[in-house]
Amino acid sequence: MFRRLLPWDYGVRNLFRRPSRSALTLGGLSIVVLLVLVVVGFIRGLEASLAATGNANVMLVYAISSGSDIENSAVPGRTPALLSASVAGVRQRHGVKYVSPELYLGTRMSIADGQQEGLGLVRGVTTTAPLVRQQVQIVEGNWPGPGEVLVGRLTHSKLGFEREALAVGQSLEFDGRKWTVSGVFAAGGAAYESEVWCPLADLQTTLKRQDLSLVAVAMETLDAAADVDLFCRERIDLELKAVSEVGYYADLQKHYKPVRMLGWVVVCLVAGSGVFAGLNTMYGAVVGRIRELATLQAIGYRRRAILLTLIQEATLLSCGGALVACALGLLFINGTAIRFTMGAFMLRVDSVGIAIACTTAIVLGVVGALPPAAKAMRLPVVEAIKAI
Amino acid sequence: MALVEVIAVSKEYQSGEEIIRPLDGVNLTIGEGEFVSLMGASGSGKSTLLNLVAGIDQVTSGRIEIAGTDITQLSRGKLADWRAAHVGYIFQTHNLIPVLTAYENVELPLMLLPMSAAERRNRVGIALAAVDLTNRADHYPRQMSGGQEQRVGIARAIVANPTIVVADEPTGSLDDNTTEQILTLLQRVNRELGMTLLMVTHDTDAASRATRQLRLERSELYENGTRLAPRALRTA
Ligand SMILES: Nc1ncnc2c1ncn2[C@@H]1O[C@H](COP(=O)(O)OP(=O)(O)OP(=O)(O)O)[C@@H](O)[C@H]1O
Numbered sequence: 171m172f173r174r175l176l177p178w179d180y181g182v183r184n185l186f187r188r189p190s191r192s193a194l195t196l197g198g199l200s201i202v203v204l205l206v207l208v209v210v211g212f213i214r215g216l217e218a219s220l221a222a223t224g225n226a227n228v229m230l231v232y233a234i235s236s237g238s239d240i241e242n243s244a245v246p247g248r249t250p251a252l253l254s255a256s257v258a259g260v261r262q263r264h265g266v267k268y269v270s271p272e273l274y275l276g277t278r279m280s281i282a283d284g285q286q287e288g289l290g291l292v293r294g295v296t297t298t299a300p301l302v303r304q305q306v307q308i309v310e311g312n313w314p315g316p317g318e319v320l321v322g323r324l325t326h327s328k329l330g331f332e333r334e335a336l337a338v339g340q341s342l343e344f345d346g347r348k349w350t351v352s353g354v355f356a357a358g359g360a361a362y363e364s365e366v367w368c369p370l371a372d373l374q375t376t377l378k379r380q381d382l383s384l385v386a387v388a389m390e391t392l393d394a395a396a397d398v399d400l401f402c403r404e405r406i407d408l409e410l411k412a413v414s415e416v417g418y419y420a421d422l423q424k425h426y427k428p429v430r431m432l433g434w435v436v437v438c439l440v441a442g443s444g445v446f447a448g449l450n451t452m453y454g455a456v457v458g459r460i461r462e463l464a465t466l467q468a469i470g471y472r473r474r475a476i477l478l479t480l481i482q483e484a485t486l487l488s489c490g491g492a493l494v495a496c497a498l499g500l501l502f503i504n505g506t507a508i509r510f511t512m513g514a515f516m517l518r519v520d521s522v523g524i525a526i527a528c529t530t531a532i533v534l535g536v537v538g539a540l541p542p543a544a545k546a547m548r549l550p551v552v553e554a555i556k557a558i
Numbered sequence: 559m560a561l562v563e564v565i566a567v568s569k570e571y572q573s574g575e576e577i578i579r580p581l582d583g584v585n586l587t588i589g590e591g592e593f594v595s596l597m598g599a600s601g602s603g604k605s606t607l608l609n610l611v612a613g614i615d616q617v618t619s620g621r622i623e624i625a626g627t628d629i630t631q632l633s634r635g636k637l638a639d640w641r642a643a644h645v646g647y648i649f650q651t652h653n654l655i656p657v658l659t660a661y662e663n664v665e666l667p668l669m670l671l672p673m674s675a676a677e678r679r680n681r682v683g684i685a686l687a688a689v690d691l692t693n694r695a696d697h698y699p700r701q702m703s704g705g706q707e708q709r710v711g712i713a714r715a716i717v718a719n720p721t722i723v724v725a726d727e728p729t730g731s732l733d734d735n736t737t738e739q740i741l742t743l744l745q746r747v748n749r750e751l752g753m754t755l756l757m758v759t760h761d762t763d764a765a766s767r768a769t770r771q772l773r774l775e776r777s778e779l780y781e782n783g784t785r786l787a788p789r790a791l792r793t794a
Pocket residue numbers: 553571572573578580598599600601602603604605606607
């Protein structure tokens with residue numbers, strides 16, 4: 171099919187026929203696409219924070235009695251030693267076994283002498299913790315010494331503080347004690363990023379506890395990981411339970427399924443309302459041009475060509491809106507921290523979000539152009555040609 | 559040689575209970591290079607006949623053959639393609655596309671034909687020169703006078719070298735001077751470019767510029783007072 175289409179310029183110039191109307195529509199469509207981007211960013215961020223946390227080779231060992239809530243778990247302090255002695259296939263390097271004993275709990279944290287406080291998550295760890303949790307990287311400062319804490323890069327959001335309040339050298343109070351921030355860590359979007367990490371021994375002393383919440387073990391292979399589970403089943407007396415880290419967070423993800431569903435519903439509703447913005451403009455554009463479109467048909471342009479030029483106009487507008495929205499999204503929304511019960515995560519404007527936003531824009535353009543185009547073409551050419 | 563053959567064409571409109579039949583068994587033969595004017599009272603069916611010949615309306619019955627093609631048999635899409643290649647339409651109000659320049663308006667019909675860009679440029683140049691608007695090529699319709707717009711409309715109608723050019727009251731909304739200009743131009747298009755023209759008009763003076771004058775009365779077509787019969791009957 172050669173040259174049966176209207177010139178590209180025709181569609182483009184028509185957008186400038188009513189510049190203010192086009193600009194308003196562009197604005198409206200930008201907002202719609204931006205909203206889509208925010209909601210998709212929310213869902214993506216939530217998913218990423220849970221997905222990035224899991225590693226299939228890492229097993230979490232905790233008390234059967236705690237159900238699935240690790241915060242309520244208490245395991246004897248000798249469990250790590252027992253595990254490394256009894257289970258083969260624990261990862262090790264330079265003689266250090268990748269076994270991380272951890273004490274994990276939610277607690278009230280405050281800064282500036284109690285003027286600001288929030289509910290935080292603290293994890294007492296040893297130096298093996300970053301070996302097992304490999305996503306963890308110190309981005310600023312140092313590993314905590316006695317009386318010091320390492321904060322995640324989203325901890326301040328989780329607590330509702332300013333970022334500066336938890337900068338290196340600042341202090342933080344919890345469990346009746348003042349701690350100094352020694353460093354900040356990142357964990358590739360994983361849930362830990364909103365936790366506070368401190369030396370295990372310090373936390374145990376402060377809480378007057380000798381036990382642990384869990385033991386995280388990194389295994390060499392998936393089979394070895396299964397052995398950890400087997401060990402827990404065999405040693406009924408220990409009342410332990412093993413779950414792979416992936417499984418644990420997959421379980422948590424399930425809790426957020428309704429939230430994610432709601433997110434997608436919002437995306438659809440927002441996109442649906444965007445159709446009306448597109449429709450409104452295209453109706454306006456077509457109604458004033460009935461005679462012109464009939465003239466094009468009289469000259470010999472097929473209805474398909476006219477339909478395509480109308481779709482071109484509408485999609486140009488909606489793609490312009492997508493462009494504006496993606497630019498705004500990347501500049502202002504990407505990385506915005508969201509507080510959540512189980513931690514905090516960042517809105518993510520990533521390739522998937524942008525792809526969804528652009529697809530939405532294109533669909534808005536096409537769907538917005540169809541009914542007005544159909545209206546314009548329902549009229550016979552001979553009648554339309556006389557229209558004012 | 560017959561270029562256009564209108565054979566026993568009727569057109570009916572249903573208007574409530576009543577049936578309006580502006581054309582009732584109309585016959586018309588137009589030879590190549592003729593300039594035919596069509597007059598008649600308002601509402602007599604002139605535009606209807608012209609639009610049928612131009613292939614933008616459908617007959618109720620009868621046939622229309624143009625350069626050997628029975629256009630009443632063509633599908634809507636094929637008819638559009640046929641119009642692109644064979645019909646130049648001059649409207650009462652020029653109907654130029656406001657967002658396109660004079661040049662681009664004239665180029666529009668050529669976009670539908672298999673033709674190189676160089677060939678298009680050449681043809682648009684010739685058409686604009688024919689209507690004496692070479693120096694207005696880059697102007698938009700709103701920057702031109704009514705007469706100039708109509709001349710662009712004529713250039714657009716002739717640029718693809720169509721089989722037939724139809725004009726529905728091409729001077730209907732112009733002042734006397736401009737009307738004179740346009741009529742002279744149409745005559746030149748007929749004489750110098752050898753194009754076949756069918757023009758609807760209310761103006762006897764305009765009609766007299768044509769080589770043949772027809773009248774539409776009581777749904778039938780007359781030339782010099784005689785009703786036009788089918789070609790077969792006439793030659794017999
Ligand atoms: N779509 C339609 N539906 C019903 N009747 C129609 C329609 N189009 C035209 N008519 C009728 O057909 C008749 C012929 O119309 P047409 O437009 O061909 O007249 P005309 O000779 O061109 O008139 P004018 O000189 O005023 O332009 C008129 O009576 C008109 O009312």
